[in-house]
Amino acid sequence: DSGVTQTPKHLITATGQRVTLRCSPRSGDLSVYWYQQSLDQGLQFLIQYYNGEERAKGNILERFSAQQFPDLHSELNLSSLELGDSALYFCASSVGTVSLNTEAFFGQGTRLTVV
Amino acid sequence: EDQVTQSPEALRLQEGESSSLNCSYTVSGLRGLFWYRQDPGKGPEFLFTLYSAGEEKEKERLKATLTKKESFLHITAPKPEDSATYLCAVQGGGGSNYKLTFGKGTLLTVNP
Numbered sequence A: 001d002s003g004v005t006q007t008p009k010h011l012i013t014a015t016g017q018r019v020t021l022r023c024s025p026r027s028g029d030l031s032v033y034w035y036q037q038s039l040d041q042g043l044q045f046l047i048q049y050y051n052g053e054e055r056a057k058g059n060i061l062e063r064f065s066a067q068q069f070p071d072l073h074s075e076l077n078l079s080s081l082e083l084g085d086s087a088l089y090f091c092a093s094s095v096g097t098v099s100l101n102t103e104a105f106f107g108q109g110t111r112l113t114v115v
Numbered sequence B: 001e002d003q004v005t006q007s008p009e010a011l012r013l014q015e016g017e018s019s020s021l022n023c024s025y026t027v028s029g030l031r032g033l034f035w036y037r038q039d040p041g042k043g044p045e046f047l048f049t050l051y052s053a054g055e056e057k058e059k060e061r062l063k064a065t066l067t068k069k070e071s072f073l074h075i076t077a078p079k080p081e082d083s084a085t086y087l088c089a090v091q092g093g094g095g096s097n098y099k100l101t102f103g104k105g106t107l108l109t110v111n112p
Helices: none
Strands: A005-007 A010-013 A019-024 A031-038 A042-050 A053-057 A064-068 A074-078 A087-094 A110-114 B003-007 B010-014 B019-026 B032-038 B045-050 B056-059 B062-066 B070-075 B084-091 B106-111
Touching: A005 A087, A010 A019, A019 A087, A019 A110, A031 A074, A042 A064, A042 A074, A074 A087, B003 B084, B010 B019, B019 B032, B019 B084, B032 B062, B032 B070, B045 B056, B045 B062, B070 B084
Parallel strands: A010 A110, B010 B106
Antiparallel strands: A005 A019, A019 A074, A031 A042, A031 A087, A042 A053, A064 A074, A087 A110, B003 B019, B019 B070, B032 B045, B032 B084, B056 B062, B062 B070, B084 B106
């Protein structure tokens, strides 16, 4: 158990709908990262938050947004869903400060299926 | 832009047959190189962090090494339970950007 909790584990929804994925980081971790994993693309970085502020953006679509709350949990919102958005979505957390121990620990993921 | 290339894409070994996985990278200012193991349908599980060329780390049958351009994950006398996808990632740049750039992974199958 990595200590990172993601809910829900599975989500099936229709095209055009909106969903929210939730992530609780490990205790003490200030940074949260979201990744998308599909069969052909591998793990793609979406966005990073550090202590409530956005710090880095990757290949995140405009239909997607995220935020980190004061209690450090994070939510990833996916809207106007398309079939191609079907993937595993992972959250990871790390201490996120300037130190040697910057490894990230991953949750078990949310499998999103858009039908 | 940081890039990571892993080879081979897939590797099939017999139990006890040692081998190595390769991770080639280009990064602006390497902060760390990470190895993860991922089982089907699960999240990546952290294995090692390497910070500078010449560094080595070991864990059970796994040993990771780092040069200025690549990293190797050596698997000694593997067992079927070592079967998984092994992912390499780099963390580069400066400031507070701690994102990891991943390779596509090597799918390792160890047959009994």
